[in-house]
Amino acid sequence: MPETEIERLEAAAGASPPALSALLAADVLAVHLFSEETEPELDLDLEGAEVAELARRRFDDGGHLIVATLDRAAPEELRAGCIDLRSFLRERLAGLGRHDREETMELLEELAAAERPSRDPIGLGASRALAREGLREPLPPSIVDRDEPQGLHFDSVLALSETAFYVRGWARDGQAEPVRLTAVSPEGSRVELLPGIYRDPRPDVDSFYEEPTRTGAEGTGFLGFCETRAPSLLSTGWLLEMENALGVTREVPGPQVSRNLLAARSAILSDLHKERRWDTPLMDHVVPAVSLIQERLEAATQIERVWQYGEPPEAPAVSIVVPLYGRIDFLEHQLAQFVHDPELREADLIYVLDSPDLAPALEAAAGQLFELYGVPFRVAVLSQNGGYSVANNRGASLAEGRLLLLLNSDVLPDEPGWLGAMTRFYEEHEVGVLGPKLLFEDDTLQHAGIRFQRPPDGGAWENEHFFKGLHRDLPAANVARAVPAVSGACMMISRELFDGVGGLRGMFVQGDYEDTDLCLRLRQEGHETWYLPEVELHHLEGQSYALETRTAMSRYNVWLHTRLWDEEIEQAMAQWTG
């Protein structure tokens, strides 16, 4: 690579001119080069200085590369033996053979992938990007033209973490089948997309080219989840390389990286419209991507504050966890019913505010509501909106009771005594999960336990509520019995079992299927789910979310649920009906 190109890159990266002190201060890479035949020793035991050797390599010409971090206190003689990375690239590495250059790249990636956290990961990334441009073998650029057999485009890179990405683009070749498709991070990490990447039809691209592509029936487009070995933090500089069976290569620059997790989640979930079945290979890409996003959102969602109203009950049997999302007025609606029931004063009532923007409004109201209704409760405010499972898990982490009751904020008890009835049944029958009868606002049955149903073609299992829409006193719905699952709108489970399976799983998106997933995980460990009809509550659902925003999520959730539980559900239903 010509020096001017390196300088251009330096300018683009905003780096100062190569000065050792700058590199040292930035804790980037210090490169120690020895040209002697002998194995050099780097004295790391220097008083007052932090020096760490990260990697070393011996070159064919007998030189050694030692990559180390140095700080300002490193002694002069050591600094004198060092050379900054940019000079090193220019003066020493540019002339190396291809093999050495590739090995150097690998070495740099190895050290970046090492678990030792860098104090300046962006600086490290910028240095690696410089090295990549100094060492790599550029390929001929792809030109999108009807007469060019090769066509290549890198549409989008969604960053899901420092090492996980969701990429989209297209690659076609009218000459020979592409055998290699490589995404290259700005830092030089190489990710082979073939053969695992999901291919989708791109009629828009295909109609542009007159000759058919040689990519087979799989489709010209590609999209999917991929991971780099070392972190990639830079937003510009991705590349896409292609090589066909005849050895013809092309490359194109990639787009700016998008880092908004919620936007990425929407975009990835919307890809599911390309498929009709839960067992599509597309899910092999969407599931790890969305799961990772969910994990990161969950990790970022912590309890920020807890407000206690009234005297907490002593040694409560039950902790009731109620997420509040969007509608904080539901708090008063529940308290206005709980006030009639002495058992609710004995319970550990925990509201989890999953809409932190409403914290000031809730704080203003909650104290007055306690004064008015006299039912003690706590409010845990989350640091950000985390969704149904996270809110419940965070609330459960505060629980004092030996039993947990997960309760939606839009559930109102029909009459007092319900909590005691559930508690007694749960403890006398030693069940795993217990769910009550839930009613619609017109008093018809909404929930009398859940079973799973799938279309005859082996499509995804869907949750179906027993006797939905029928009369609340239907005799068949008035039998306490084991059921495949119950609704999370109101479910009781011992804290020990809940914690034992790690709580609700956050991989589902926004409040769907976590409940049956929990029941199935307990079932797997030998604990039954029961339905208790003598307890009746109204569930006034559907007031918090707009329906349209849920369709993409619902499709994902139902497919994921089947992907996780196909066999277990098959067994559960066979046993249940048999």
Added chain:
Amino acid sequence: MLREIRRTLGEDVPILYTLHEFLPICHRNGQLVRTTTEKPCREESPRRCHECFPEVSPQAFFMRKRFIQSQMSAVDRFLAPSNFLRDRFVDWGLPADKVRFEEYGRLPVTAAPTRERRVRNRLVFIGQLSYFKGVNVLLKAMKRLQDDEVDVHCSVYGANLELQPDEFRTEFAELLEATKSTVSFEGEFNHDDLPAIMADADWVVVPSVWWENSPLVIQEAGQHRRPVIASDIGGMAEKVHDGVSGLHFKAADPASLAETIERAVSTRKLWDELQRRIEPPFAMDEHVRSLSRQYRELLASKGTAEELVEPPGPATEIEDVRYA
């Protein structure tokens, strides 16, 4: 609010609540008239309320009801000035043993004189000029009578026309214009003028198209011994006994009202017979005695009867109840 009162008073103080209207039941200002058909509503439910207010979900109506009922549970006893209203609240969910019928008490007044007349053909309407009070039903009936050349006259007293929707005001103005030879519109009136207004009238017409509770105008007509021609629904049907102390017509039906008025003014001696059977309204003294008796009962049931105070002073100190 009720719960705040309860919290302030403590558990030992009885709370009596007089139900004046249907606001707890009906989101339409307690009107109990469907927005869809403008017909009186016989039964509320989340679904039916949602039909009247599509922008409010059935779930929200369910929660509204449960919330209001929770607040009302802080009350020890409800007083309903009509059986109709009591039954509606019991149907809606108030415990039957908590809701008692208790008519509004009236301060004594001197009945307006009744002049000796051969024909009893002077009607009066006293009330809000609104759709629900049925004034246009009356004017439509008067139009028919005018067209049939029936010798009858009606005075219309009422206010708040400016608060009504344009559509109503236009119709009202058109009907007044069409009936100007038999109807005189007198506008707002001073309550002190009531005896004079009554003195000038033979019949009081109460043509409301909604249920009403216990219309004060019926009590006032009773005090001045004027038979009432009333809609055959709700509180009106309860307070006016058809063919005994007044006459019923089919609510919201101008033809039925016209036919009833014609019968009223043309049947000899009918007015005198009805007037004779008008029962005197419930006296304020009795009302106050009943209230203090009920407070004492409730105090006794709460075990705090010893702290009993004397019943309030003479009934005359209690302000008269004005038109709503």
